[in-house]
Amino acid sequence: MQTILTLTLAQLRMYTRDRQSLFLSLFFPLMLMFAFGFMNFEGDGTTNVGVILTEGADTTVLEALQQDPLIEVTTGTEDEIHAALEDGEVILALQLPPEAPDTATSQPVDVLFNVSDAQRAFGAYQAMTTIETSLTRLERSLRGTEPMFDMQPHEVRGRSFSYINFLVPGLLAFVLMQLAITGSGFNIVEYKRKGILKRLFVTPLEPLNFISSLILMRLITILVQLALLLGIAMLFFDATLLGNPLLFAGFIIFGSIMFLSIGFALGGIASTQNAIILIGNLVIFPQMFLSAVFFPIDAVPGWLATISGLLPLSFVAHALREIANEGASLAQLWPDVIGISVWLAIGLFLALRYFRWSDAARV
Amino acid sequence: MAIVDVNQLTKRYPAPGNSGEILTVVDAISFSIEKGEIFGILGPNGAGKTTTLEIIEGLTRADGGSVHVGGLDVANDPVGVKQRIGVQLQESEYFDHLNLSELLRLFGTLYHRSISPDELLKLVRLEEKASAYTKHLSGGQKQRFSVALALVNDPEVLFLDEPTTGLDPQARHNLWELIRNIHARGKTIVLTTHYMDEAEALCDRIAIMESGRIIALDTPDALIATHAPEPPVQRQSGTLEDVFLVLTGKELRE
Numbered sequence: 001m002q003t004i005l006t007l008t009l010a011q012l013r014m015y016t017r018d019r020q021s022l023f024l025s026l027f028f029p030l031m032l033m034f035a036f037g038f039m040n041f042e043g044d045g046t047t048n049v050g051v052i053l054t055e056g057a058d059t060t061v062l063e064a065l066q067q068d069p070l071i072e073v074t075t076g077t078e079d080e081i082h083a084a085l086e087d088g089e090v091i092l093a094l095q096l097p098p099e100a101p102d103t104a105t106s107q108p109v110d111v112l113f114n115v116s117d118a119q120r121a122f123g124a125y126q127a128m129t130t131i132e133t134s135l136t137r138l139e140r141s142l143r144g145t146e147p148m149f150d151m152q153p154h155e156v157r158g159r160s161f162s163y164i165n166f167l168v169p170g171l172l173a174f175v176l177m178q179l180a181i182t183g184s185g186f187n188i189v190e191y192k193r194k195g196i197l198k199r200l201f202v203t204p205l206e207p208l209n210f211i212s213s214l215i216l217m218r219l220i221t222i223l224v225q226l227a228l229l230l231g232i233a234m235l236f237f238d239a240t241l242l243g244n245p246l247l248f249a250g251f252i253i254f255g256s257i258m259f260l261s262i263g264f265a266l267g268g269i270a271s272t273q274n275a276i277i278l279i280g281n282l283v284i285f286p287q288m289f290l291s292a293v294f295f296p297i298d299a300v301p302g303w304l305a306t307i308s309g310l311l312p313l314s315f316v317a318h319a320l321r322e323i324a325n326e327g328a329s330l331a332q333l334w335p336d337v338i339g340i341s342v343w344l345a346i347g348l349f350l351a352l353r354y355f356r357w358s359d360a361a362r363v
Numbered sequence: 364m365a366i367v368d369v370n371q372l373t374k375r376y377p378a379p380g381n382s383g384e385i386l387t388v389v390d391a392i393s394f395s396i397e398k399g400e401i402f403g404i405l406g407p408n409g410a411g412k413t414t415t416l417e418i419i420e421g422l423t424r425a426d427g428g429s430v431h432v433g434g435l436d437v438a439n440d441p442v443g444v445k446q447r448i449g450v451q452l453q454e455s456e457y458f459d460h461l462n463l464s465e466l467l468r469l470f471g472t473l474y475h476r477s478i479s480p481d482e483l484l485k486l487v488r489l490e491e492k493a494s495a496y497t498k499h500l501s502g503g504q505k506q507r508f509s510v511a512l513a514l515v516n517d518p519e520v521l522f523l524d525e526p527t528t529g530l531d532p533q534a535r536h537n538l539w540e541l542i543r544n545i546h547a548r549g550k551t552i553v554l555t556t557h558y559m560d561e562a563e564a565l566c567d568r569i570a571i572m573e574s575g576r577i578i579a580l581d582t583p584d585a586l587i588a589t590h591a592p593e594p595p596v597q598r599q600s601g602t603l604e605d606v607f608l609v610l611t612g613k614e615l616r617e
Contacts, residue, residue, distance in 0.1 A: 006472040010461060017460035194456035202420050202450040203473040203516075204442045 003205065007213035008220070015221055029175045029229055036167050036294065037237045046072045047127040050081040050090035057096040061109065064138040065094075070130055085114050091127045103143050109135075168239040169320035170293035172226050173255065177287065177313050179225065180256045181280055183218045184263030189276045192267075192356075215260055222256050223249065243323035247330055251323065251340075255316035258340050261347030262312065268354030287313040315339035365395035366433055366520055366551050367402075367419060373427035374414050374575075388414045390575035391428065396520075401542070401552045403562040405607060406572035407616040412555045413453065415572070416522055419553075420450050433519055446474065449518035451509040453525050457497045463508060464493045467515055474516040487511040487541060503534030507541060514545070521545065523554040527561060539565060559604035569603075573611050 016022060046069075051062055053075050066073050074081070074090050081093045095110035111131075113124035140147060191197045200210060233239035241248060266283065270276035290297065290304070291313035297305060308314055319336035322328035330337075371391045378384040389411045396402045404412045417423040419430050421441035430437040432444045457466055464480035471478035484490045487507040489500075497505060506526055513521055523542070527535040535558075542565055546552055556562055562569050563583045570580040579586060583603055590609055591601030 002475070003472060006469065010458075010465070010469045013465070014458055014460035195452060195454060196456060196458065198422065199450075199452055199455045199457070200473070202422060202445060202448075202452070203470060204445045205473045206442075 003209050004213045004216065007210065008216045011213060011217040012220065015217065025175075025179060026225060026228065029171055030232065032294070033167070033171060033229070033233060033237070037164050037233075046070055047130045048072045048074065048090045049127065049131065050074045050076065050084050050093035052076070052078050052081045052093060052095050054078070054096065054098075057098055058100045059096070060101050061094075061096055061135065061138065065131065065134055068130075068134040068137075071134060082112075085112060088114070088120065091120070092124045092131075094131070101138075101142055162238075164233070164237040164239055165325050166296065166321070167294065168230065168233045168237070169324045170291075170317045171233075172229060172252070173291075173313055173317035173320050174288060174293040175229065176222055176226060176252060176256055176316065177259050178284060179222050180218060180259030181263040181266065181284060183221075184214065184260045185265075185267035185270070185280060186263075186273075186276055187214070188264065188267040189270055189273055193273060211264075215257065218260060219253055219256055223252060226252055239324075241324050242327035243329070244327075248320065248323045251316065251319045251333075251336075254337075254340055255312075255319075258312060258316075258344040258347060261344055261351055263347075264355055265347050265350035265353075268351055268356060287311050290314075291317055293317050310339070312340070312343040315343070366398040367396035367553070368431040369394050369415075369419065369428070370430070371428035372415065372418060372425055372430060374411075374418060374423065375426050388575050389418070389425075392572075392575070392577050393428075394570055394577060394580055396551060396553060397568075398519075398551055399546075399549060400567040401546055401554070401565050403566035403569040404553070404555045404572060405557075405559070405562055405569055406555075407611050409616055410572040410611075411575040412572055413524060416524055416553070416555065420448060420522060421445050446516065447519045449513035449516060449521045451506075451513040451521075451523045451526060453528070455509060457512075459496065459498065462494045462496055463489060463511075466497070467512060470512055471515045476516060478515050483511040483514055486514070486544070501534075503530050503537060506530060506534070506538055510538075510541060510545070518550070520551045520553060523552065525555055525557065527556065527558065535561070559602060559607055563603045571607065571610055578610055579606075 049065065049071055051065065051073055062073070062075070065071050074084060076084065081090065084090045085093050092111055092113040095112070097107040097109055099107070101107060111128065113121070115121040115124075188197070201207070230239065230241065234241070262283070263280075266279050267276060270279045288294075290300075290308040291311050292308065293313065297308060300308065315336040319328075319333050319340075322333060322336075370393050372389055372393070373387065373391050374389040375385050375387050378386050392411075392415065404415065406412050414423065418425045419432065419437065421437050421444050425438065433447050435443045435447070437444045461469065463484060467478060467480040467483055480493065481490060484493055487510055489504060489508055489511065492500065492504065492508075497508065500508060510521075510523070510526070513523075526542070527538050530538065539561070542552060542554070554565070566583060568580065568582055569586060570577050571586075572578070579590065581589070586606050587601060587603060590606045592605055592609060
């Protein structure tokens with residue numbers, strides 16, 4: 001035990017002295033968090049509409065639109081509004097009808113929009129729905145009719161759920177994976193190549209004690225780094241941790257041990273530093289995209305979503321997200337516990353099968 | 364009294380590539396190393412020197428035969444043997460971000476000893492580098508540090524694998540001094556080398572290995588007397604280098 005603690009402390013000291021790696025391992029996730037955190041995916045919810053003011057046109061429609069909180073109206077001459085449309089400042093432009101609304105006839109409202117790209121065209125069609133709603137309301141008030149259906153919105157979620165709530169647990173899971181895989185696999189290959197492992201094992205050091213110290217040291221650094229990231233996310237982006245913090249930490253430790261075992265397996269399979277970087281990336285990158293750590297994966301076909309859900313990172317990210325955002329308990333997370341356990345077993349099996357303390361047999 | 368006793372030691376490895384061929388790297392060798400001597404193992408690359416050392420040090424398991432160090436069987440009690448020996452490996456590097464004192468102390472705890480790094484650093488004349496990292500040491504300094512690190516457990520036998528390879532003449536002679544110094548403290552020293560003058564200058568006895576076998580084992584003087592080529596006219600002369608080349612041939616190895 002004394003040996004494990006001394007080795008753990010020595011490795012922690014080495015880790016904190018490697019300023020460059022330390023900086024990068026914190027800088028990268030922070031950069032992602034700030035970049036995504038300040039991005040406004042939902043927008044402010046209003047639609048920018050241009051209205052062309054022509055001499056003698058009736059302004060009843062214009063006034064109705066201006067009163068709609070969901071519509072931001074820009075008025076101007078025909079040329080000005082055309083320019084705004086081309087620059088994308090307004091999503092579509094309306095030509096007001098020449099005469100005051102008359103309940104007996106239907107009046108044309110010309111709509112101009114820019115279809116230079118698919119996204120704009122799509123936005124314009126969405127904006128038309130918003131305007132239609134506004135015009136329907138105007139029509140009802142002019143005709144004095146009551147709506148047949150009256151929608152009554154009720155808030156179901158008691159708090160705001162924003163992108164940052166989705167991002168932070170996923171980001172933590174991703175950082176955890178990277179630190180664990182590079183910390184075990186990459187490190188061990190370097191130690192092997194430099195002859196450090198061999199030198200350690202001409203002393204009476206037991207391999208199990210060495211592995212234990214390595215795992216302990218990684219768990220400490222991962223917990224500290226994730227706590228720091230979560231703290232920053234809570235401070236700057238109102239990230240929440242609704243569930244039990246101990247359960248949250250428990251899943252971080254559980255997930256880290258799983259990725260450490262996978263890292264040791266990769267370190268056993270790869271014999272050179274270059275190989276471990278390639279193999280490591282082969283494991284890290286698909287999970288980065290498929291495990292829904294940064295963005296929800298709604299757009300992928302069903303079979304791919306099934307595979308994605310079975311990736312090791314998916315289980316960790318899902319568990320952390322459920323605990324942080326839904327306050328899930330351990331009992332609700334048993335599929336993730338099983339998933340992580342299976343991957344841990346696979347990692348351990350491969351690590352024991354392929355791991356070697358020294359390079360290939362030498363004559 | 365023999366402190367290291369090697370008996371019919373054998374090690375086989377699959378040949379490189381997938382030929383399925385098995386190479387006998389160490390072929391039933393036997394020898395004893397006496398307490399307090401400096402014992403040299405010479406041989407061309409691939410002769411089996413390093414493998415033999417690795418088996419004695421408990422790093423590699425033998426396929427046949429036995430090794431006893433201080434009466435302990437390496438196969439049965441590798442940890443007991445490791446407690447009693449000090450090892451300097453060929454081209455070993457150390458952790459990047461620990462200084463010399465910290466490395467010595469860390470390795471001390473692996474033997475459950477608390478040691479005084481300053482004393483060991485003084486022995487190898489590196490006391491001024493106590494807080495330096497190993498990457499900032501010269502080749503000679505690095506080798507002297509490796510020797511200091513091999514001494515943290517006050518071992519009975521010190522193994523040095525090519526300790527002077529790649530060093531300039533000054534650094535080599537400096538290391539020889541250090542080895543004699545440690546020997547004078549009563550340690551048994553086992554070393555491998557490619558330098559015949561080094562073996563001649565340091566070793567009490569020398570074993571010459573070739574293709575996994577020991578083909579000669581004696582004092583440097585006796586080896587010269589027995590194997591050195593006859594000079595054309597005068598009395599026998601020659602160096603240990605001549606002996607080595609006569610015994611192992613002049614063919615270049617890798």
